[in-house]
Amino acid sequence: MNQTIEGLADTLKILSDKTRLTILSLLKEKEMCVCDIVDILQTTQPNISQHLKKLKSGGLVLETKRRQWVYYSLNVDDKAYLSGIIQKLPSMKEQLLQLNHECCK
Amino acid sequence: MNQTIEGLADTLKILSDKTRLTILSLLKEKEMCVCDIVDILQTTQPNISQHLKKLKSGGLVLETKRRQWVYYSLNVDDKAYLSGIIQKLPSMKEQLLQLNHECCK
DNA sequence: CGATTATATAATCATTTACTTATACAATGA
DNA sequence: TCATTGTATAAGTAAATGATTATATAATCG
Numbered sequence: 001m002n003q004t005i006e007g008l009a010d011t012l013k014i015l016s017d018k019t020r021l022t023i024l025s026l027l028k029e030k031e032m033c034v035c036d037i038v039d040i041l042q043t044t045q046p047n048i049s050q051h052l053k054k055l056k057s058g059g060l061v062l063e064t065k066r067r068q069w070v071y072y073s074l075n076v077d078d079k080a081y082l083s084g085i086i087q088k089l090p091s092m093k094e095q096l097l098q099l100n101h102e103c104c105k
Numbered sequence: 106m107n108q109t110i111e112g113l114a115d116t117l118k119i120l121s122d123k124t125r126l127t128i129l130s131l132l133k134e135k136e137m138c139v140c141d142i143v144d145i146l147q148t149t150q151p152n153i154s155q156h157l158k159k160l161k162s163g164g165l166v167l168e169t170k171r172r173q174w175v176y177y178s179l180n181v182d183d184k185a186y187l188s189g190i191i192q193k194l195p196s197m198k199e200q201l202l203q204l205n206h207e208c209c210k
Numbered sequence: 211c212g213a214t215t216a217t218a219t220a221a222t223c224a225t226t227t228a229c230t231t232a233t234a235c236a237a238t239g240a
Numbered sequence: 241t242c243a244t245t246g247t248a249t250a251a252g253t254a255a256a257t258g259a260t261t262a263t264a265t266a267a268t269c270g
Contacts, residue, residue, distance in 0.1 A: 005126050005127055005194065006123050009120075009122055009123045012126075013121035013257095015121070016114050017114055017118075017258080018111050019258085021110050021113060022110060033217095034216070034217060034218095035215090035216065044259075044261085045217070045218090046217090046219080046259085046261080047258075047259060047260075049217060049218055050258080050259085051258090053218080065217095068215065068217090069216065070218095081192065082189060083189060084186035085113070089110065089113075138246085139246070140246065149231085150246080150248090151231080151232095151250095152228075152229060154249080155228080155229085155248085157247095157248095170236095170237095172238075173236080173245065173246055173247090174237095174246065175248090
């Protein structure tokens, strides 16, 4: 995802989806495992996995495995041109309160 | 195009296209009429008109008619969160040199 | 080991998208 | 007024996209 105008379009395409923006909003608060994201977004696990795959392919999130869980975290510090958008994402603190999984204790 | 997360996704969807980003790059230099944009982007006039319609619907460009021409101009000064992206758009100064229409003299 | 849990991938489908061609509309100018 | 020029809209189509269901893979734990 280099920065030709096409690369920029590709990055923006990844960002231009409600579910993916919501995932980024969540990850702004803290790294999260797939199961927690599924829980909060009220959709299926494969759906979230596929969105995460796109975010990862665009370099917008990082993935790390610990025990049986895969954690995703925001990776935008090196993309200053996106900071305006990232800041615009609403807080998801409220939604995080409802989580009660072992993975994220 | 209010700023819920869905509105943000809609705006980003409008931005996430190579042709539309290129149009915005052009308009960064100066306002332009449709025929000039068609000339530079080497595509059909209806194609450009449809892209301009989307940009306009998203509030990203303004339209003004003068004589037989319709001029479009960038309208992003009130959208600070997009400034990083707008700045990222490459200069199109080179391409503007080749224009030689009456409308833009 | 086998069962369970967490996640990824594959296949399918409906919807959306960008483009093309054809046509309509609008303004100008002979 | 009629032809021309500039732009918009409509209709059709192929490709891309997001979601679902089913299945595969991987790690943990009894």
